[in-house]
Each structure stands twice: as C-alpha cells, then as structure tokens.
Amino acid sequence: xxxxxxxxxxxxxxxxxxxxxxxxxxxxxxxxxxxxxxxxxxxxxxxxxxxxxxxxxxxxxxxxxxxxxxxxxxxxxxxxxxxxxxxxxxxxxxxxxxxxxxxxxxxxxx
Numbered sequence: 001x002x003x004x005x006x007x008x009x010x011x012x013x014x015x016x017x018x019x020x021x022x023x024x025x026x027x028x029x030x031x032x033x034x035x036x037x038x039x040x041x042x043x044x045x046x047x048x049x050x051x052x053x054x055x056x057x058x059x060x061x062x063x064x065x066x067x068x069x070x071x072x073x074x075x076x077x078x079x080x081x082x083x084x085x086x087x088x089x090x091x092x093x094x095x096x097x098x099x100x101x102x103x104x105x106x107x108x109x110x
Contacts, residue, residue, distance in 0.1 A: 029043045038060050073087075074092055
C-alpha cells in the first residue's frame with residue numbers, strides 16, 4: 001500500500017508538467033527526480049518528432065512567496081543544442097508558478 005502512495009506522489013510532477021506545460025508541445029515520457037541532489041532526468045517526445053529528446057537539469061529549487069509556490073531550474077542540458085540555447089535564454093533561473101492544485105503535494109520534493 002505504501003508503495004502505491006509513493007508511486008502516485010512520484011507521478012505528480014510528471015502529470016503536472018504534461019498537463020500544464022507540455023500539453024501543446026509534446027509529452028514527457030518518464031521522469032527521474034533525485035530528491036537528495038535536486039536534479040532531474042527525463043525524456044520528452046515533442047510533437048512532430050520521431051525521437052525523444054533527453055533532458056538533464058542539474059538543480060531545481062522550489063520556493064514559496066506568500067501563499068504561492070514557484071519552481072526554478074538551473075543547468076538545463078538536452079540532446080538538442082538549439083533547445084539548450086532556448087532554455088538558457090528563457091527558462092534557467094526564472095521563477096515559474098506551480099499551480100495551486102499541485103503545490104502542497106510538491107512540497108515533498110523541496
């Protein structure tokens with residue numbers, strides 16, 4: 001029973017990302033969170049692509065401001081150079097709001 005609860009909690013970030021971020025661009029196929037080192041590894045299949053891209057995030061941080069939660073990503077590396085540049089310019093180090101429906105559950109990953 002405990003393992004089923006852990007599996008559901010582990011799927012929260014993947015479900016949130018697929019539903020609220022990637023839904024019009026593609027789908028996250030898997031997600032490996034290293035809670036100790038606060039790093040992420042994933043494979044994302046973008047719409048129109050035949051092959052998934054590999055994504056590694058060196059570090060993630062979740063912060064709270066008032067009653068809202070934000071996630072910040074650092075060191076984004078992918079198997080596509082142009083995506084690395086896009087991530088560096090528009091994603092790395094920026095605060096992205098976590099939808100309130102997921103925020104309390106994601107506190108487990110802080």
